[in-house]
Structure formats: structure tokens, C-alpha cells
Amino acid sequence: MRRSLILAAVGMITLSLLMLISAALAAPEAAPSFQSIGEEEPNNSPTQANPIDLNIQVLGVITQTEAGDPVAVLDTDYFVLNTQPGLRYVADLTILTGEAMKLQMRVSDANGGLLGVSTASNSSVQLTWDAPGAPQGTVAYIQIRKQDVPTMTVDTQYQLEVSLWSATATPTRTPTPTPTSAPNPWDAYEQNDTYTTAYVLPVAVSVSLSSEDGKANFAPYNHLPDDDIDWFAFYVRNGQQYQAYTSDLNDADTVLQVYNRNNSTTPVQSDDNGGGGFSSKVTWQASYDGWYYLRVSNNTDTTGTYNLTIAEVGVGTPTATTTALPTNTPIPGADPDADGCENNLNFDTACIIAPDHTQTFNFVPAFPGVDNDFFKLWIKPNLIYECQTSDLAPGIDPNMIVYDQNRNAIGGNDDIEPGDLNSRFAYYAPYEGWLYILVGYGNRTPPNIYNSDYDLTCEISVPGQPSATPTRTSPAATSTPRPDATSTPTSASGSPVPTTQGGNGSADALNIRPMATPTPRPTSEAPSLHFVPVDMLVYYDANSDRSPGAGEGIAGVLLMAYDTATGQEIAQGFTDELGHLEFTAAVQGLVRLRIPYLGISYVVGQDSDTVYVRIAPGSTP
Numbered sequence: 001m002r003r004s005l006i007l008a009a010v011g012m013i014t015l016s017l018l019m020l021i022s023a024a025l026a027a028p029e030a031a032p033s034f035q036s037i038g039e040e041e042p043n044n045s046p047t048q049a050n051p052i053d054l055n056i057q058v059l060g061v062i063t064q065t066e067a068g069d070p071v072a073v074l075d076t077d078y079f080v081l082n083t084q085p086g087l088r089y090v091a092d093l094t095i096l097t098g099e100a101m102k103l104q105m106r107v108s109d110a111n112g113g114l115l116g117v118s119t120a121s122n123s124s125v126q127l128t129w130d131a132p133g134a135p136q137g138t139v140a141y142i143q144i145r146k147q148d149v150p151t152m153t154v155d156t157q158y159q160l161e162v163s164l165w166s167a168t169a170t171p172t173r174t175p176t177p178t179p180t181s182a183p184n185p186w187d188a189y190e191q192n193d194t195y196t197t198a199y200v201l202p203v204a205v206s207v208s209l210s211s212e213d214g215k216a217n218f219a220p221y222n223h224l225p226d227d228d229i230d231w232f233a234f235y236v237r238n239g240q241q242y243q244a245y246t247s248d249l250n251d252a253d254t255v256l257q258v259y260n261r262n263n264s265t266t267p268v269q270s271d272d273n274g275g276g277g278f279s280s281k282v283t284w285q286a287s288y289d290g291w292y293y294l295r296v297s298n299n300t301d302t303t304g305t306y307n308l309t310i311a312e313v314g315v316g317t318p319t320a321t322t323t324a325l326p327t328n329t330p331i332p333g334a335d336p337d338a339d340g341c342e343n344n345l346n347f348d349t350a351c352i353i354a355p356d357h358t359q360t361f362n363f364v365p366a367f368p369g370v371d372n373d374f375f376k377l378w379i380k381p382n383l384i385y386e387c388q389t390s391d392l393a394p395g396i397d398p399n400m401i402v403y404d405q406n407r408n409a410i411g412g413n414d415d416i417e418p419g420d421l422n423s424r425f426a427y428y429a430p431y432e433g434w435l436y437i438l439v440g441y442g443n444r445t446p447p448n449i450y451n452s453d454y455d456l457t458c459e460i461s462v463p464g465q466p467s468a469t470p471t472r473t474s475p476a477a478t479s480t481p482r483p484d485a486t487s488t489p490t491s492a493s494g495s496p497v498p499t500t501q502g503g504n505g506s507a508d509a510l511n512i513r514p515m516a517t518p519t520p521r522p523t524s525e526a527p528s529l530h531f532v533p534v535d536m537l538v539y540y541d542a543n544s545d546r547s548p549g550a551g552e553g554i555a556g557v558l559l560m561a562y563d564t565a566t567g568q569e570i571a572q573g574f575t576d577e578l579g580h581l582e583f584t585a586a587v588q589g590l591v592r593l594r595i596p597y598l599g600i601s602y603v604v605g606q607d608s609d610t611v612y613v614r615i616a617p618g619s620t621p
Helices: 002-025 070-074
Strands: 035-038 050-052 056-062 077-082 088-095 103-108 114-117 124-130 139-146 156-164 206-208 230-236 240-250 254-259 269-271 281-285 290-298 305-315 358-361 373-379 384-390 399-403 409-413 424-428 433-440 454-461 499-502 530-540 558-563 569-574 580-587 591-595 600-603 609-615
Touching: 050 056, 056 077, 056 139, 088 103, 088 139, 103 124, 114 124, 139 156, 230 240, 230 305, 240 254, 240 290, 254 281, 269 281, 290 305, 373 384, 384 399, 384 433, 399 424, 409 424, 424 600, 433 454, 530 591, 558 580, 569 580, 591 609
Parallel strands: 035 056, 050 077, 530 609
Antiparallel strands: 056 156, 077 139, 088 124, 088 156, 103 114, 103 139, 206 305, 230 290, 240 281, 240 305, 254 269, 254 290, 358 454, 373 433, 384 424, 384 454, 399 409, 399 433, 499 609, 530 580, 558 569, 558 591, 591 600
């Protein structure tokens, strides 16, 4: 309601002033009419953009309730304008608030391609662009966002007006359209070439460019033959440990530097190749609540691309050199050989880990006893998070259990498959918040506790796209039953959690409900398809005999099948009243089964497979 009143007041004041000015300057004939409209929330994305017309005064507000407020940091306004290919347009942005933050305009086409970026100003700014033709479409999306780091507690009111460009020196000027054959060379974060124009990232525990507006590049926005320096601002909490690293480099050699809010010429941390290869990685501890700045530069004279990830990884004093382990505040009397996340023995002391990054831990307890390693990962809905151990020390056999934000057990995994002692668990996130991961060794005490290292990686993927999880190199024989896991993982309260069981063992007569599989579209260039029959049964093992029995099948469990060669979903269906589902998949590679409800990800054999999904007694499916 407060925003509506502000817009109405600004509209009335602006309208009155313009009417007085028009009356004073008007010729004897009637003054031209104009229209003023107000912004309508929500319009924080291109899909929510407010439609506008030429020569219309649009009144809007960028909210800033208090410094560091996540909602305020994310507030941005989108408008959409119908354009004609080949014509040049100009947008004028006027800031109406006396004490205001700097605002910036960005214009993109229907496909998200950047058409222009203005400078940032707290008074007025203008942006001109040429409307492209097909296939970019005939609309332009105008984004208004704050460019500087917010330090004030006022809302910034603005006026936007878009018109056709006209040159007074050449009234019949023919505009030069932007070539449609080549995309604009700069990334979506320009202009962020200086400390004062740093791109403000959302307030979050973990942020990655690949999850925001895509990877950045080193193409200078001004097209001059100088280096493109990229600056980003990230909000931190006092006393917390942070890690930033570049990854997914393509034709680039990054240098990463961290600066504090004082704009000092000396970086807090700096690194060239500490992230492996040409990637960079820095770790630092925040000394205040507020913004830190990251400067990314390129050692080579290329326009390559990179991804940048920043995450809160713990508390404590950072070391002078980067390390793969988070460094906590030293615990008096603790074993010095314990890993940097100790003492993370429960949910409340869980160690924060960053996505898409491998870290090394061990089972050395900080104090005498059993070392259970609790971790937590910040997740967002509609994404798949797959956590896996790797690079096990000799004799190490880990066990993984995963919990939701309410600390309820979702599921777990002991061995990925017979012979592979690593644990892997995939989860389709339905919420935004913490996901807890417990890694332990159960009753399998390592032979040498001081040689008990393991790596942990949690990767993010989008449903329907290829997963980075390695698959089996040799398919399981269809005639040999696949034994159940050697040990059923248990939750902190002792309740077992779901495990997968495969095999071609006998079962009672079942009612079969085939799952429809889309017919693949043949192409002359695509690899040949092969057919993989899959037979799945989900059951609750009430009598704990580790085999399905009468009345133990679970109905209504969603199964999703993917082709590992293309990453595309090929079929999905639900188990029938007996917990059974059977289908044949036409794939180029292998078939990956995902059961989102149980958090299970499983790759079936090359020719066929029978999969039993056992819910152990004590676990409520």
C-alpha cells in the first residue's frame, strides 16, 4: 500500500509540474497531450514485465527498506516495449528522489541478448539502441536496477520515457541496426569495470554466476583494445569464512582479488592459479557485516569466459594460503589432525559447504569418540543436488544420510554399487533452504583413523540436462541377482533409510501397468537407439526379511527415466497398487532412474535390469 501511495503522489506532482511548464511555454495552438502511468508490481523479471508504449512517462520505485535487506537487493523493474526492426530507440531515465542511489538501465531482446547497458547515475541517464530483426523478435525488455551497493534506507523514485531517436543535425537520418548475425560481445554484468560500478550479487549464502545471468567474459564493453576487469560485490557476515573461486574456464586465465569496503589499494586476498589449472581461489574471513568486492582479471589477451562462485564455508581465521578445507576457529585440546570442519558432530554445528566444489575431510574426531561429519548446503527449488564421496583412503567405507531443512531424514546411500564403496545421493529440491548431509562410517571403524580421508562433492544440475555423475562402465549381468547394500544406513535416531536393491529374483504375481514411452524422433546424425527393459518394485519391508512380500508394495511413487547420452527425460510414471512399474526405454546411452520422493538416482544395466527399492522398517515412505 505504501508503494501505491508514493506512485500516486509522484504521478500527481509530476503531472502538475509538467502541466504548468506546458502552459507557460505553449504556443497559441493547444499543447501536445501526454500520458503518465505507474509501475505495477511484481515486475521483477522479463516474464512479469510491464508493457509500455512510446512517449509515455512511466513512474516507478526501486525499494530499499534497509541496508543489506535481501528483498531490497533483489528489487529490479522490467518493462517491455514493442519495436520495429531497423529503428533506433532512446530511453531517458530521470531520478526523482533528492537523495537517491545510482540506477542503471539494461536493454535486451526477446531471446535475452543484451542490446545496451547505460552508465549508472543518481540524477539522469540516457540509453540508445537499435531494434534487431528476426530471430531476436520485435520487443525490447528494459531493466532498471540499482548499480551501486545500497547504503541508505530510502526508496528511489524514477521516471522512464522511451521514444524514437532523432538527430537534429540530420532529420532524415537512417539508423544503423545492430547486426543480427553476431551477438553483442559483452556479458550481462557490464558495466562493472571499476570498484564503484561493481555488479551487486544477491544476498545469499552461496552465489554462482552460472545460476544468475550466466557466465561472465573478458570482452571490454567499450570495445577499446584494453583489458576487461570485472568487479562484483558480495554481502558477508562478520566473523564468517568465505571462499570464492573461478571455474569452467574457456580460453581464459583468471586472477582473483578480494577488497574490503574501504576501497583500499591492497587486496585482502589474491590468487592466480590456486583453483587448479588456470582457475583461481581465495579464502578470507569477514571483519564486518557488509560488502566485500571481488576483482576478476585475465592474464591473457583473450575474450574467454568463466564462472565465479562465492560461498560461506565456516567460521574462523583464514590462512595466508588457500586450502581445500574450510578452516574453523581452533578448539582448545582438539586433535590437530582433525579436518577443518570439526567439531561438526550434529545439525547445529554442521559445516557449510559450497556447491560444485570438491573438498577433503577425514574421520579423525576432534575429541575421543566417533566422528560423524554433518554438512549443510543451501539449495533452491526445481534443481537437482547430487552429493557423492570419492577418493577414499584405504579401508574407508562411508555412509551418507540426507535430511531436509526440518531435519527429517529424506534418504541415504551406503555403496553406489557392489564393489564401489563410495556413497551417492540425488535430491530434487522442492524448497529453498538448508539441506543437511551426514557422512559417517557406522560400525565399520577405519583400520587407521589417521588415514581416513575422503572427498565430498555436491553438484547442481537442471532436470532434463546431462548429469555430471559418473556411470557404471560395465553393465550388470541380467542373470545374476544384484545383492542389497552391505549395510543399511541409519538416521541419527537409529531408523533405517531407503536403499536400492537390484536383481532378477522371483516375486509374486503382479499386475503390470506399462508406462508409455515417447517414440524417439529418428535423425540421420543421431547414434542408433537400443531398447532397455526395466522392471521396478518399491516396497516397505515390514517383516525385515530383505525381500518383497505380499502387501508390501507402495503405490503412487513417481519414477523419472533419463537417457545418459542426451540428458533428456524419456519417460515417467507411477507405481501401481502393488508398487510395481515396468517399461522399455529407447535410449542412446544408459538409463538413469530418478525417484524424487526418495532422493534415489540409479543407472540401470546396458541390456535390462530389475530394480527393487527397499524401504527399511522404521522409515515412513
